[in-house]
Amino acid sequence: MIDYLEEPDMFHDIFGHTPLILNQGYADFMFEFGKLGKRFAHNPEAVLKLQRLYWFTIEFGLMQQGSQTKIYGAGIASSFGETNHVFNDDIEVLPFDIESVMNNAFVNSEIQWRYYHVDSLDSLHDLIGKAAKILNDEPKMVHVL
Numbered sequence: 001m002i003d004y005l006e007e008p009d010m011f012h013d014i015f016g017h018t019p020l021i022l023n024q025g026y027a028d029f030m031f032e033f034g035k036l037g038k039r040f041a042h043n044p045e046a047v048l049k050l051q052r053l054y055w056f057t058i059e060f061g062l063m064q065q066g067s068q069t070k071i072y073g074a075g076i077a078s079s080f081g082e083t084n085h086v087f088n089d090d091i092e093v094l095p096f097d098i099e100s101v102m103n104n105a106f107v108n109s110e111i112q113w114r115y116y117h118v119d120s121l122d123s124l125h126d127l128i129g130k131a132a133k134i135l136n137d138e139p140k141m142v143h144v145l
């Protein structure tokens, strides 16, 4: 059974990540996310916040379209157990709230119990500007010599 696998995991990478790169909205998000990462790479606080954004989008993102919940997160799509788990009644699926996502820790070694949904893959792009604003507004706590 394909469940939560240890990395490096080629099934996760090929099955979970690669197909969605062909979607323009998803690809644009990944591209802009990479630029944000490069811009804030010197700031560990910012990197932590970006890690959380990545986790709840690219790895464990859901999409809500009407009454349908759809999976786009590679961490879910490549896990049989997590795919079934997201449709359980005892988990939380919240509208995407970037402040909450970027300011709350997650446990990467366990199946998730809270997920955030976006309306479409195209809407992911809007998160980049919001993330940049959050990171720019932070006091500069780390100074690189």
Ligand SMILES: [Fe+2]
Pocket (backbone or CB within 6 Å): 012, 013, 016, 017, 059, 074, 075
């Ligand atoms: Fe991944």
